[in-house]
Amino acid sequence: MRARNSLSGVIVASRQRNARCTRLVFINTPRSVLLTSTLMIGALPAHAAPIGSGPSGAGGPASSVTHPVRKPVVSAKPVSSKSGSSGARARAVAVPAAAKEEISIFGHGSTRQMTSVTSTMMRQSVPGTSPMKVLSQLPGVLYQSADPFGAYEYSSTLFMRGFSQAQLGFTLDGIPLGDQQFNNYNGLSITRALSTDNVAGVDVSQGAGAIDVASSSNLGGAIQFRSIDPSHERGGTVEQTFGSNATFRTFIRLNSGDLNRTGSRFYVSYARTDMDLWKGHGYDYSDQVNAKFVQPLAHESSLKMFFDWSSTQQFDYQDMTMDNLHVFGPNLANYYPNYTAAYHAAQGIYPAGYEKAADPLDASYYAGTANRVDYLGGITLNENLTSALNWATTVYGHGDSGYSTWTTPYMPSPNGAPLSQRIQNPGIERGGFTTALTYKIARHTINAGVWYEYGQFTEGRYFSEVPLSGEGTPGNPTDGFPGNVFANPWQEVFHTNTFTFHLQDTFRITRNLTVNAGFKSMVVSAGNHVPTQDAALNGGNQVAQGHLTASDAFLPQVSANWRFLPHHEAFFDVSHNMRAYPQDGYNTNVSATPWTSSQTAFQSTKGSLKPETDWVYELGYRYVTPKLSALVSLYRVNFSNRLQLISSGSGINPITAVQNVGGVTTNGAEVSMTAHPVQGLTLYNSFSYAHSTYDQNVVTSSGPEPTRGKLVPNYPTMMYKGSIAYDWRHLNVHLDGNYLSSRELTYTNDLHVPGYFQANFGGRYNFGSYSFMKNFTVSFNIYNLFNKTYVATTSELGNNFTNTGYNYFLMGAPRQFFGTVSADF
Known part of the structure; x- marks a missing residue:
């Protein structure tokens, strides 16, 4: 989406990039260990992978009693739960004898569809791969990125049952991570919060997140990441990865082991990733340190401390349009480091072929x-x-600083150079706490808690002068904040107070019937002030500033699980959810934030704006035996008060405002099946269907846009995912395949990107122990096995109503090879 602003007679097309800011091991369940029969994707034969049995009845680990991990009991009979918990009531189910951990497509006994991804599954991907990319194998989940690791944040997008990541909830060990958007105002991406090697598992609720999840954005489901605990044994892990694009990644983790009789222990890890872009020039470089300390306490209690530091420098891939793809092909890239070519292009002197x-x-x-x-x-x-x-109780703090650059040919420098560097420097300072009590009485598990967070989000836009031709280059944009700043269109400071309260009861009515019911109250009060602005640099407009509150005292949720026959169970879930108003700087034109507009537009809509809300309905059936597991899930979403960027006026100085433009109705179904025909062999298939359409047309100053009945952009109607995995002694091999149908690029569905099928291959061999080394392992992965050319990320610059020619997307990486050597000591 593009906006053109007048500056001293020069037309400045500001290419809006969401402000282009700077960019198991058995699971320890909160009150019990739930041994689940599992549907397996990929990798290893299936052992019962425990899923958290939080009081929400959905496996939520947030506010639960912790007990030691019990050894699994392989039995066809239910095993009593010490916690007496919820819809994820603890029971053991017969499983294949050769089973190991993998992805559990559903939690046996859960009152809603739950998925648990273990660290074993994470290790099947190349080290450093984003955990969210691993989740793309789950039914209803779409993850896209322009780079093979999913580490390039600007291109990282996740959708789940039609909801974008800005409408989902994310936490790490109960700490809120915000909405995972590139220009995050209240959190950070999981790849910067935790090294992938330290991920213990991920709990995913595809339909609606549990009401105790610390999130103010989850209209849809929730994704809860968990970090590993330090080992009881002294030692460590060393890992080295090599591969395509000069990839060189090193990881080392040191475990203290038990320091005393009470079991005090910690680990410290360091990861360095260095790789080039797969097209053009530039790199993706990061350093990260994680540390965790665990102190067991009396009565099976614990005190845990976690720390993360990360530093990331990333170069951008070229945003593509259909015209660019047809004229230049998928390998079109930025000019860096050829400053002369970029300088000439800004003067209208292009390489041969560009005239097409x-x-x-x-x-x-x-x-x-x-x-x-x-x-x-x-x-x-x-x-x-x-x-x-x-x-x-969890108390947390987060600080973020950085900047982003974009060398734009639409803004000349004062020295006469035909281009300049646009800079933005978002920053976050936030802190808060979650606290909850869980009380068990008779057949009830009652849980109540509070989440509070105060956050400050700052952001400014600047323009920096670049050298004249022959007098040098802008230098490496990642080396530091550029000098020679000659313009500062605006600076903004946001202050946000978030408060939620939840209360729920999980009632085990009978041995085979469990009901969970509760509600959440939420108040998010946010406002901004603008200490610096220059109307001449902002199309003559004053930057929007003001205060908005999103609140609802009663957001209910009811769910149930009924085990009506051996191996057979049904579940349903109904929830009402609200999303707080997102925040971003002036004229970013990607996020539907009320503060992106001018002061005039903000004031005209402020009184009528409502926060986005929805009702989510889910009905499911599970069948579980040692040889075959199956799941059928039906769902419906009624999404109301949708916020939409609406532009009116001339193309030179558009007036952009955010308005409520109606609703969206989504009907969907998911079917999954996993078979274990022989020992060591796992076959997995899943099919997802989602029909998500707009309920109304959108009226703009130029008339109505025919969006009623049109499909929501960016999310495919159909997805198929399959996997074949074989485990023999110390060798594991797997072949995964995903098919996506076409995705719409515009709100009126007059432009789309085609569907595609992509496959990945992986193999891993454990050579055992040698001398001081243990678990000496070599692994090999091929991403995009058949070298498919495909469109990966859509909507990184937002979606237009119609095919304007400037409908942007990013290409996916071609076939990639990676090898890893690792060992414990």
Whole structure:
């Protein structure tokens, strides 16, 4: 989406990039270990992978009593739960004898569809691969990225049952991570919060997140990441990865082992990733440190402390249009480090063949970069006050700083150079706590808790002068904040107070019937002030500033699980959810934030705006035996008060405002089946269907846009996912395949990107122990096995109503090879 602003008679097309800011091991379940029969994807034969049995009845680990991990009991008979918990009531189910951990497509006994991804599954991907990319094998989940690792944040997008990641909830060990958007105002991406090697598992609720999840954005489901605990044994892990694009990644983790009789222990890890872009020039570089300390306490309680530091520098891939793809092919890239070519292009002097493009200047950028430094820390006290009462509290803090650059040919420098560097420097300072009590009495598990967070989000836009031709180059944009700043269109400071309260009861009515019911109250009060702005640089407009509150005292949720026959169970879930108003700077034109508009537009809509809400309905059936597991899930979403960017006025100085434009109705179904025909062999197939359409037309100053009945952009109607995995002694091999149907690029569905099928291959061999080394392992992965050319990320610059020619997307990486050597000591 593009906006054109007048500046001293020069037309400045500001290519809006969401402000282009800087860019198992058995699971320890909160009150019990739920041994689940599992549907398996990929990798290893299936052992019962425990899923958290939080009081929500959905496996949520947030506010639960912690007990030691029990050894699995392989039995066809239910095993009593010490916690007496919820819809994820603990029971053991017969499983294949050769089973190991993998992805559990559903939690046996859960009152809603739950998925648990273990660290074993994470290790089947190349080290450093984003955990969210691993989740793309789950039914209803779509993850896209322009790079093979999913580490390039600007291109990282996740959709789940039609909801974008900005409408989902994300936490790490109960600490809120915000909405995972590239220009995040209240969190950070999981790849910057935790090294992938330290991920213990991921709990995913595809339909609706549990009401105790610390999120103000989850209209849809929730994704809860868990970090590993330090080992009881002294030692460590060393890992080295090599591969395509000069990839060189090193990881080392040191475990203290038990320091005393009480079991005090910690680990410290360091990861360095260095790889080139797969097309053009530039790199993706990061350093990351994680540390965790665990102190066991009396009565099976614990105190845990976590710390993360990360530093990331990334170069951008070229945003593509259909015209650019047809004229230049998928390998079109920015000019960096060829400053002369970019300089000439800004003067209208293009390389041969560029004249065939509809807008050759839009294919002629020098470079874009993102730079981020984050500090994240938290301390959690999980205290069993009595055998029936638990108190869990987490206190956390997060600081983020950085900047992004984009060398734009649409803004000249004062020295006469035909281009300049646009810079934005978002920053986050936030802190908060979650606290909850869980009380068990008779057949009830009652849970109540509070989440509070205060956050400050700052952002400014600047323009920096670049050298004249022959007098040098802009230098490496990742080396530091550029000098020679000559313009500062605006600076903004946001302050946000978030408060939620939840209360729920999980009632085990009979041995085979469990009901969970509760509600959440939420108040998010946010406002901004603008200490610096220059109307001449902002199309003559004053930047929007003001205050908005999103609140609802009663957001209910009811779910149930009924085990009506051996191996057969049904579940349903109904929930009402609200999303707080997102935040971003002026004229970013990607996020539907009320503050992106002018002061006039903000004031005209402020009184009528409502936060986005929805009702989510889910009905499912599970069948579980040692040889065959199956799941059928039907769902419906009624989404209301949708926020939409609406532009009116001339194309030179558009008036952009955010308005409520109606609703969306989604009907969907998911079918999954996993078979274990012989020992060591796992066959998995899943099919997802989602029909998500707009309920109304959208009226703009130029008339109605015919969006009623049109499909929501960016999410495919159909997805198929399959996997064949074989495990023999110390060898594991797997072949995974995903098919996506076409995705719409515009709201009126007059442009789409085609569907595609992609496959990945992986193999891993454990050579055992040699001398001081243990688990000496070599692994090999091929991403995009058949070298498919495909469109990966859509909507990184937002979606237009119609095919304007500037409908952007990013290409996916070609076939990639990676090898890893690792060992414990």
